[in-house]
Amino acid sequence: MRLLWKWGVAVPLGVSLCVCQTAAAALPESLTQALNKAQLRTDDISIVVMPVGNNSVSRLPEVVTVVDKPLADTTATNDDSSAANTPAPTDSANQNSEATLKGSTPDLTDGVSISTTRVVRKAAIEAHEKRIHKKTDDPYTYQSLEDIAPPLPQLPSDSRLPAVPMALDLDTPAALLLHNADTLRTPASTMKLVPTFIALDTLGADFVWHTRVYHTGVQVGDTLIGDLIIQGSGDPKMTHERVSQLLYQVQQRGIRHINGNIVVDSSVFDAVSKDPAAFDREPLRPYNASPDGFLVNFSSMAIHSWPQTDKTAALTYAPYLADYQLPSTIETRDAWCSSARYSLEPEWQPTKLSLHAKLPEQCGEHIFYVAYPDAKDFAARVIADKWQALGNDLTGKVIAQEQPHQRPHGSHTLADIAPSVLPLVSYPSQPLATQIFDINHFSNNVMAEQVALSIGAYSLPDTQKSTGSSLYAVDDPVSTYPIMLGDIHSWWHTHLTTAPPHLTDGSGLCRDCTVSAANLSELLGYAYHHPQFAAYVDSLGIAGVSGTIAAHGERLPDSAAIGRAWIKTGTLNNVTSMAGYVQGQSGQAYTVVGIINTEHALNTYAARVVLDQLLDWTAQQ
Structure with missing residues (x-):
């Protein structure tokens, strides 16, 4: 049976599934207060929070529990149970001196019983961030070029759900929150979510x-x-x-x-x-x-x-x-x-x-x-x-x-x-999966461009993409920006139902690119059920823990989203955005998108707090 995708839900052709927004949705009080404090209007922000899958099983990674000191029942990888006496990890291929918990641990995950969870000390996160910012004026380039691992234990190889589509649930609830969902906005680096997933779909994680x-x-x-x-x-x-x-x-x-x-x-x-x-x-x-x-x-x-x-x-x-x-x-x-x-x-x-x-x-x-x-x-x-x-x-x-x-x-x-x-x-x-980790975790623009252009070169056989003029190889692939953008546009038309976003590059370093929150939510929902989902979600930063969303815990120390939101952020002088996934405390997984655009320069910190509140509110669901 052929399926269409609407708002992250697979629907057989001929079955209508419409999540329509007939009026401006009432925003949660915490968001309204944050908007007022940031001197932003409700018209400045687009939001979609959409359930995906069901609350009995989640394809999201294991929740990361951030603790002030190691728990009594953990087994620390460095055999040290004292956070105060544990030296900061060094910059090495694996600098993770944290604990991995195995077995059912509902007390660590707000009532959700899962097979494996991960624990990381808050001090280790703070030490990592302090070290990389002290080391260089460009921490994301530094981490990408030097392969600096975030302070997070690796998952056991058998801990993830199989990389196959889940059973589809047509009874998935309607959108949790819609606000200006179809308004076209400048996405900044959240646009990297588009080419990185399309590359995973067309080329494969092992490409x-x-x-x-x-x-x-x-x-x-x-x-x-x-x-x-x-x-x-x-x-x-x-x-x-x-x-x-x-x-x-x-x-x-x-x-x-x-x-x-x-x-x-x-x-x-x-x-x-x-x-x-x-x-x-x-x-x-x-x-x-x-x-x-x-x-x-x-x-x-x-x-x-x-x-x-x-x-x-x-x-x-x-x-x-x-x-x-x-x-x-x-x-x-x-x-x-x-x-x-x-x-x-x-x-x-x-x-x-x-x-x-x-x-x-x-x-x-x-x-x-x-x-x-x-x-x-x-x-x-x-x-x-x-x-x-x-x-x-x-x-x-x-x-x-x-x-x-x-x-x-x-x-x-x-x-x-x-x-x-x-x-x-x-x-x-x-491999591609390793490369998109750098792209989405550290928001690497030029790597995103390379991957996007590679979609045009390698995704599908096309005589227009091959010159055949080389003396030393047959059918050499060639990609240009028009070819790449055409392939992304064609992929979107084939797999999704919203109108394709308007892109001019592959990284989001553009002011004439536009997407809607509905665009990104639908893409994220489609990706959630995809065989390559593990590589995709693992490339995202973890709220309060790693990547460009690591500072979420500093801005909102008591946020319920810490360790349970996988997010790509975006920032330009008049754009603050984020998109990704949140594991609600009920066990329900959500796609979450928030895009703020203004006609003037933003107070980035204050605008980011608005989106922090959105993550916190979603995680509490």
């Missing part, structure tokens, strides 16, 4: 990007007489360390010397480069980095400062750039630490990085992330430096281009022999 390496000419001993070709795949997270691993694999194939060029082919994405200053005149911020078919390290450099004893600080960089001057020290001044723009005043010049300010002494040991203005030049310089760092040499240069490598017309030298169809190296990315 990987393969960066392939070919060569022209011939290999004689450890010398390549020809060009080395790196064919970009659109991998959203090709960090500089992974570039080193890619080149090391080339070296392991016996190539140490290249009598030719290294050619980087980024043609998988066509004409996607953006002006990094166009959105908000902040071209140095990594969130403004442009997508690219071979994106390296988000086109961003980490500048690490180390205080010295002589009113100076030493500087190190990751990654280094070939043939580019980077200052090794900087003078310091007595001032508070701020962003790179104000603390360093960096300027990318043609051959060197200039720092026009003395570093504030309060920065101490600190990491600043600064975006480079040209993704292709950045990638070329990183590759050249990494190749040399491996002890290899190159007689030519690194050329980054948005077109496949072409053999010179009429040339018949050994160096111009066409490459084999089989790659020398095929280097897989991290």
Whole structure:
């Protein structure tokens, strides 16, 4: 039986299910008070709170219980039962010194009996947030690039419900709360929920990007007489360390010397480069980095400062750039630490990085992330430096281009022999599920763009998406913004019933994008019953615990939503938004969407409290 989806409920074709809003719904008193305090009107906000599934079984992850001190009946993973005496966890692949409770624990989940719950100390959350904010002015880029795990125990592998659609319940109650549900609004980063789920649906959670390496000419001993070709795949997270691993694999194939060029082919994405200053005149911020078919390290450099004893600080960089001057020290001044723009005043010049300010002494040991203005030049310089760092040499240069490598017309030298169809190296990315965790947990804009564009390149066979012009691969996929947006629009028409949102990019870093709360609620409801739901919901921040919603517990310490809401937030100067899922205390799961738009700049903190109250109210249901 074919099903349509309406407000998160599956309905057989021919069965009408309409949740209509005939008048403005009465808002809960806590929301009304928060709106008044934030000097916002009820017309400024759109809300949908919609039950999904039923209250006997939930597909949401286990509730996280935040405690001031470990409970007597927990088994701590570090064998330490004293919160006061437990040292803060270090930045490592798994920094979780919390407890996992197994068995039925209704006392921890407000009367809901579940098979597994998780406990995390409030002190661990606070220590984690303090540490990352002290470490850098850009905590989300830092956590994404350095793979810093949130302070949360991992779920046992057998604790989740099977990743298959649930039995559908056509008796699901009507909407719990509707307010301006169909009003089109600017969503900010909550829009990332759209391409990340469509990518999961069309590509699958285990999808990987393969960066392939070919060569022209011939290999004689450890010398390549020809060009080395790196064919970009659109991998959203090709960090500089992974570039080193890619080149090391080339070296392991016996190539140490290249009598030719290294050619980087980024043609998988066509004409996607953006002006990094166009959105908000902040071209140095990594969130403004442009997508690219071979994106390296988000086109961003980490500048690490180390205080010295002589009113100076030493500087190190990751990654280094070939043939580019980077200052090794900087003078310091007595001032508070701020962003790179104000603390360093960096300027990318043609051959060197200039720092026009003395570093504030309060920065101490600190990491600043600064975006480079040209993704292709950045990638070329990183590759050249990494190749040399491996002890290899190159007689030519690194050329980054948005077109496949072409053999010179009429040339018949050994160096111009066409490459084999089989790659020398095929280097897989991290799986899609891992990548969308970074996108939604840390609101990574350029990764969202890469994933969205990959929908256009890889989702379905389409002759319009393939040039077939490459010498070294057949039917090379190509995506553009029109192709990507067309595929998202087509997917929406096929699977959902609300009118498709208006998107112009894949990240929400746009002021002309519009969605309704009904749009996002329907998408979330559809995702809830989907086989890939676990990967989707696990990518969201947990209210009061992790991600961009971690501060929910600071703003509303007694919120019932702490540990039981999985949320993507969004913020622009006149937008505050959030969307995701809440596990009500009754056991009922809800989709929840709140979008605030104004014609003037918002008090972000006050506006965020309004949405905090919405989460708290929903969790109490």
